[in-house]
Amino acid sequence: MAEMIDTAPEMEKVILIGVSTSDTDDTLQSLEELEDLVKTAGAEAVDKVIQNREAVHPGTYIGTGKIDEVKSLATELGATGVVCDDELSPAQLRNLESELMMKVMDRTMVILDIFAKRAVTSEGKIQVEAAQLKYSLARLVGLRSSLSRVGGNMAGSIGTRGPGEKKLELDRRLIKDRIVQLNRELADIEEHRKLARTQRSRNAIPVAAIVGYTNAGKSTLLNRLTDAGVLAEDKLFATLDPTTRNIELESGQNVLLTDTVGFIRKLPHHLIEAFKSTLEEAKYADIIIHVVDCSNPQMDMQMHVVYSTLSELGAEDKPVITLFNKTDKLETDELPRDLRAEKVVYGSAKTGEGLDGLKTALEDILRAQKVYIEKTYPYDSAGRIQLIRKYGQLLSEEYTEKGIEVKAYVPSEIYDKVK
Numbered sequence: 001m002a003e004m005i006d007t008a009p010e011m012e013k014v015i016l017i018g019v020s021t022s023d024t025d026d027t028l029q030s031l032e033e034l035e036d037l038v039k040t041a042g043a044e045a046v047d048k049v050i051q052n053r054e055a056v057h058p059g060t061y062i063g064t065g066k067i068d069e070v071k072s073l074a075t076e077l078g079a080t081g082v083v084c085d086d087e088l089s090p091a092q093l094r095n096l097e098s099e100l101m102m103k104v105m106d107r108t109m110v111i112l113d114i115f116a117k118r119a120v121t122s123e124g125k126i127q128v129e130a131a132q133l134k135y136s137l138a139r140l141v142g143l144r145s146s147l148s149r150v151g152g153n154m155a156g157s158i159g160t161r162g163p164g165e166k167k168l169e170l171d172r173r174l175i176k177d178r179i180v181q182l183n184r185e186l187a188d189i190e191e192h193r194k195l196a197r198t199q200r201s202r203n204a205i206p207v208a209a210i211v212g213y214t215n216a217g218k219s220t221l222l223n224r225l226t227d228a229g230v231l232a233e234d235k236l237f238a239t240l241d242p243t244t245r246n247i248e249l250e251s252g253q254n255v256l257l258t259d260t261v262g263f264i265r266k267l268p269h270h271l272i273e274a275f276k277s278t279l280e281e282a283k284y285a286d287i288i289i290h291v292v293d294c295s296n297p298q299m300d301m302q303m304h305v306v307y308s309t310l311s312e313l314g315a316e317d318k319p320v321i322t323l324f325n326k327t328d329k330l331e332t333d334e335l336p337r338d339l340r341a342e343k344v345v346y347g348s349a350k351t352g353e354g355l356d357g358l359k360t361a362l363e364d365i366l367r368a369q370k371v372y373i374e375k376t377y378p379y380d381s382a383g384r385i386q387l388i389r390k391y392g393q394l395l396s397e398e399y400t401e402k403g404i405e406v407k408a409y410v411p412s413e414i415y416d417k418v419k
């Protein structure tokens with residue numbers, strides 16, 4: 001029998017670097033998260049280095065002493081690159097690279113890399129490419145020195161516009177052209193989404209957007225409630241593209257649930273910009289379902305990130321139902337609270353426990369958004385009662401001599417049509 005040969009390529013080894021600016025910050029936790037990100041991107045973090053500084057070094061991110069420490073650590077551990085926990089400026093990137101003489105990456109690059117790996121639909125791919133190019137355009141300058149070297153230009157020699165410089169100009173122009181083209185495609189996508197949204201609001205079926213920190217259990221929830229069959233994995237950013245499915249609540253009320261990309265701390269600005277049309281699903285929803293992994297020790301920070309991202313997207317005034325998820329993994333009896341939410345539910349998307357409570361909460365909030373009517377319709381206005389049945393909640397209908405007596409809750413959008 002043939003022997004099994006391990007053909008998996010050896011993983012790139014990197015050292016993670018963070019800067020702690022106060023005793024109370026969460027640099028270590030952020031680095032642990034970066035370790036997960038790096039793993040998801042396909043590399044291995046062999047060590048973590050934290051420098052305590054009043055502020056990030058403007059020129060090299062970390063100070064000279066730390067740079068030497070990282071250098072010898074890399075030799076010792078066989079690391080071929082470093083990943084910094086904050087987005088580096090073009091200058092920091094260039095300087096650190098020439099000091100360390102190895103590959104320098106930052107948190108943003110790693111996240112962009114994961115997104116690029118995960119993008120399946122053309123919409124997702126366009127959004128990722130736009131974000132990546134905008135990020136690298138700003139940093140092309142950083143490559144100037146190495147490119148001029150390639151072009152055979154000696155440092156300090158006369159005539160700075162060497163062949164390397166020309167190539168750089170060319171690259172920059174090509175990238176700019178491509179960005180213009182991608183922006184056009186992004187505008188198309190946005191238009192398309194807008195259209196789909198108008199269609200939905202014409203149908204008057206309310207929309208609930210499922211939001212939350214990455215890996216909180218959003219897709220698992222959508223699958224559990226609707227058989228959507230969305231990929232749910234113990235990985236960061238398993239979902240990039242929005243999926244919308246209908247569910248029918250106890251009262252017969254229909255709701256569209258939308259699952260979308262998760263949030264993370266230090267979510268790169270270019271990504272937010274490029275993924276705006278995807279992320280904006282939350283902005284146009286009637287209700288936000290905020291999924292929180294309450295078994296995660298970082299829960300409070302994660303909730304904070306979600307709420308600040310929501311306000312950044314202009315979705316801060318929506319009614320929120322918070323689902324404290326993964327209670328099956330919870331070891332304490334103490335239940336977390338969320339003062340920002342209209343309703344709080346505890347449960348597990350995996351086992352299904354507590355999800356009836358979530359449906360009831362949806363029902364309650366939707367009802368509060370509706371108008372109560374009590375009216376007697378003539379027998380020939382069955383069409384209007386049909387409308388109520390379809391979009392509202394028909395509490396009772398009685399056939400009397402005067403007509404059909406109806407008690408119902410209707411969404412304000414169709415109130416005019418049935419009053």
Ligand SMILES: Nc1nc2c(ncn2[C@@H]2O[C@H](COP(=O)(O)OP(=O)(O)OP(=O)(O)O)[C@@H](O)[C@H]2O)c(=O)[nH]1
Pocket residue numbers: 212213214215216217218219220221231232233234235236237238239240260261262263325326327328329347348349350351
């Ligand atoms: N124990 C437990 N695990 C859960 C529960 N809900 C989700 N998970 C697990 O958590 C992991 C992440 O779930 P997903 O549904 O992919 O999370 P997500 O929020 O969609 O994540 P992204 O799409 O990556 O942002 C998966 O391994 C799920 O099986 C739960 O209630 N209990």
Ligand SMILES: [Mg+2]
Pocket residue numbers: 218219220231232238239260
């Ligand atoms: Mg998901």
